[in-house]
Amino acid sequence: MTDYISQLNPRQREAVLYGDGPLLIFAGAGSGKTRVLTYRVARLIQEGVDPYHIIAITFTNKAAREMRERISAITPFGDQVWVSTFHSACTRILRRDITALGYKSGFSIYDAQDSERLLKLCIREENLDDKNYPPAGIANTISAQKNRLIGPEEFESAAGSDFRLGNIANIYTRYRQKLKDNNALDFDDIIMLTVKLFTENEDIRNRYQQRFRYVLVDEYQDTNHAQYMLVSLLAGHFKNLCVVGDDDQSIYGWRGADIENILRFTADYPNAKTITLDQNYRSTQTILDAANLVISGNQHRAPKSLWTDNDQGVPIRVYYARDERDEGLFVTQAIKYACDRGAKYNDFAVLYRGNAQSRAVEEQLILAGIPYRLFGGVRFYERMEVKDILAYLKAIDNPADDLACRRIINVPRRGIGDTTITRIANFAAERGISFTAALAEDIPGITKKTREKLAEFSVFLSDWTKLAETAPPFDLLRQILADTQYLESLNDGTPEAQTRIDNVQELLTKAKEFETQAQDTSLTNFLNEVGLVADIDNYQEGAQAVSLMTLHSAKGLEFNRVFIVGMEEYTFPSARSVLSETPKEIEEERRLCYVGFTRARQRLYLSHATMRMRNGQRMLCAPSRFLKEVPTEYMEPVNAHGRPKSVVRSRARDNVPSSVIKKARTGPAPFLRDMHTPIMPAYKAKPTPLIGKSILEPTSVATSVADDCPFAIGDMVRDPRFGRGVVIAISANGADHELTIDFPNIGRKKRLAKLFKIMKVGAD
């Protein structure tokens, strides 16, 4: 038990042994953070703290599970410690105490999709157009408010006389009311309401403060304001708060995470102890140096630099692909090459900025017969068929859940259409009863035939509800499937039919598993479990497959060899962040890059493509600025097999005197310079006459101004606002290029070339 202490380095040991009071641990990537956290918990128990008084909070279920296992492995009674995510901890608290807020304990949990549906109904009821008030955007706005603990009232007064914001405030009000009527909570409510519970009820707050005398929080840099408040409240009495994090790995700013939370910890708790773990045990010297250099480009950060005793390792391999297909091919070939020489498939991860990028890589992997696991994208519990079945369970578990009931009332088809549903909803609203309750009523305007169908459905529903009282979720599910013929209805001859059926079967399997594993086998608890899982929670290290995931999902994981694909401006950093031109957004992208680099133990491969399909249009791409922030000496250009490209390498080495290579630390890598100009003249200017309109002849030829401009005079381009047009002039406008484009139906417009929305159109 005490033996493990000797394996720690002095800083780690200090963090584990430090006594009561606030403690901030800055833990760089790969610095043994989880180990310190688990040992600290073990240490507390060893010193006589009752495990009952300890709570450790993580962001993912996977992290929680891992920590729970590790604590249990080294400490007796370790399994009594609450180790859970913010969301599941709060759900547990709310199930017990939410009645104090006027909700019922059997609440449903709505995921992003559900909330958006509900929001859509709200927007319609406010008589607003969902073109001007796109549900997704409104959802973001409302979510941002909730993350900052701002309710509709406060939001409305902040909106002042702003018409649009006023409308959004109304939507927000209605949305909150509807959630409450449905006895449902969205993801943000789970946190926000727990905070509310604690602020408004002193006795409840005291109870939890007394219970959780030791609070540990992982990934503290990713907490948003609501989570910050929650932690402050929980630890408010004993102040035995230990937070672990790394400001350089804060990548959830867009979701409301506030990097300031960790940066001002010592201001919040003036007697806090700060310990920095900066020895990296994971990566090679080369990878770490590159990561350090990239992240040092950020202004707003606590200055620090990771170091390691590990070997120098091999240079970072950079591949310059023709397009995304070629890039996928490179990944595949390099994996194959390495696996022929002893590497294993599970050594590899392919990371990318956006889920859409996975496809090109997948295609090549499939072609080559390399097994892979894909994380993210459409998650299991977000699949249409899975959500349908879960909606049945939700409707049974929580009769107030109108949204769930509306979802399934005509799935599979029962001949109950939109008009009927609206009639029921209106009727229910008038009478102030739930949608489900209204089913059994005599509703004016509904034909006899439809009424029979409704009655039939209603009988089923009450039968199931009865069954649910005694039978476990698995049996209930089977009954529902038998009664509704749902599986049969999936078999519609589409290519996805079998997958869908498999998914439902998979859900049955999960239900069976749940039945044997969970202590509380109630339907509510089942829905709880499935509602709060993320894809990454299912990651298993042993599986012999290549992992594909976004950079975001990769946080907290490590691999022997990591590919980061799509290292291009407008892809990574994302178009959004580049166009926003706010340093804050670019800095977050840079942190993401840092996270990506530091996932790799031994080898890092970076690739970028000259052109890429975007919205069905080919686009030219420039190499990512992050590539240029890594000095040449750390990089090595490779060919499509992932082998060093001798020609380019020798050129880079021969042409550039060593003094310049040293200097290149600050400038772009010499061989990257060539990459600005696409090698493939796929978009040679081809002035094509437009129909029914004469175009100014491009009399003058492009001058040198436009050397690195991706457009040339005569190019046919497409602008989302004005449609097709032809470039008739290019001029410099500061550092940018200004295009003069002749749009046949609009006339001439000047636009900046950097607005990526202008795209070349192939002359087909």
Next chain:
DNA sequence: TTTGCACGGGTTTTT
């Protein structure tokens, strides 16, 4: 009420 088709608009990251 359902189905099929044409159209337009969007598109990061996720507990």
Next chain:
DNA sequence: CCCGTGCAAA
């Protein structure tokens, strides 16, 4: 390109 939406026809 892929999706959801709106509309017309059965």
